[in-house]
Amino acid sequence: MAQIALTIAGSDSGGGAGIQADLKAMSALGVYGASVITAVTAQNTQAVTAVHGIPLDVIAAQIDAVLSDLNVGAIKIGMLATPEIIQTVADGIASFSGPIVLDPVMIAKSGDALLAREAVQTLRDVLLPRATVLTPNLPEAACLLECMVAETPAEMAQQGAALCGLGAQAVLMKGGHAEGAVCHDLLVSADTILGDYSAPRRETKNTHGTGCTLSSSIAAGLAKGLDLPYAIKGAHDFLQGAIAQADTLGVGHGHGPVHHFHRTWG
Incomplete structure (x- = not known):
């Protein structure tokens, strides 16, 4: 059974x-992916030119359709756009008891905003306490905490612990925006560092979808029953391979995508 x-x-x-990267990553990792679409974007490797939020009743109906029929092992939550969509999702998953990976998507790789400013507080209050693991990059963590962006591993750990103080069980502080030849992602609980996932920083512009891919890959591992640190390790290794092979795709003229199926073709 899948x-x-x-x-x-x-x-x-x-x-x-987004949804497309999530389903590709889940499939590549041997997990059946279901989806609830919260918004439709007109987007390519260069820009986001339009965003249309899905009607709230349709979002709620999608969640109910999936959870009432499919035996979902884990949920990944990404772009939510508005306070109303955030509340609708929170209400829809209220009875779900499995692990939840919350990726607080705020800005696209192109620099375009994907989360309304007024939605940050709602995300912090309504969904963050539901997260088994929160996966912010450094600017997103700083926005949620209303503080300066972390610049050192010690500051990353401090901010991760502060986010746990807001209700998340664990926080994966992603170090992609930091400086240095090695990128560190720190898995933090309220009182300790649970893991340090490091990799050499690669010289490529083709990193579109890295955050989505990592969070959905973690959800895939959790759906398989892996403990959180092992799910993150598997997701981190998978993403590094996808980044390493990204330049072979040649998709678009801007920030191209990572290669989700690097283990099977290309």
């Missing part, structure tokens, strides 16, 4: 991030 993961996120018409 393990099932659900992604609740926005659609990326360019196929590199």
Whole structure:
């Protein structure tokens, strides 16, 4: 019987991030992916030119359709766009007792905003306490905490612990925006560092969808029943391979996508 993961996120018409990246990653890792689309974006490797939020009743109906029928092992939550969508998703998953990976998507790789400013407080209050693991990059963590962006591993650990103080069980502080030849992602609980996942920083512009891919890959591991540190280790290794092979795809003229199927073709 297949393990099932659900992604609740926005659609990326360019196929590199969002729902499309999530389903590709889940499939590549041997997990059946179901989806709830919260927004449709007109997006490619260069820009987001339009965003259309899905009606709230349709979002709620999608969640109910999936959870009432499919045996979902884990949920990944990505782009939610507005306070109303955030509340609708929170209400829809209220009875779900499995692990939840919350990726607080705020800005696209192109620099375009994907989360309304007024939605940050709602995300912090309503969904963050539901997260088995929160997966912010450094600017997103700083926005949630209303503080300066972390610049050192010690500051990353401190901010991760502070986010746990807001209700998340664990926080994976992603170090992609930091400096240095080695990128560190720190898994933090309220009182300790649970893991340090490091990799050499690669010289490529083709990193569109890395955050979506990592969070959905973690959800895939959790759906398989892996403990959180092992799910993150598997997701981190998978993503590093996808980044390493990204330049072979040649998709688009801007920030191209990572290669989700690097283990099977290309």
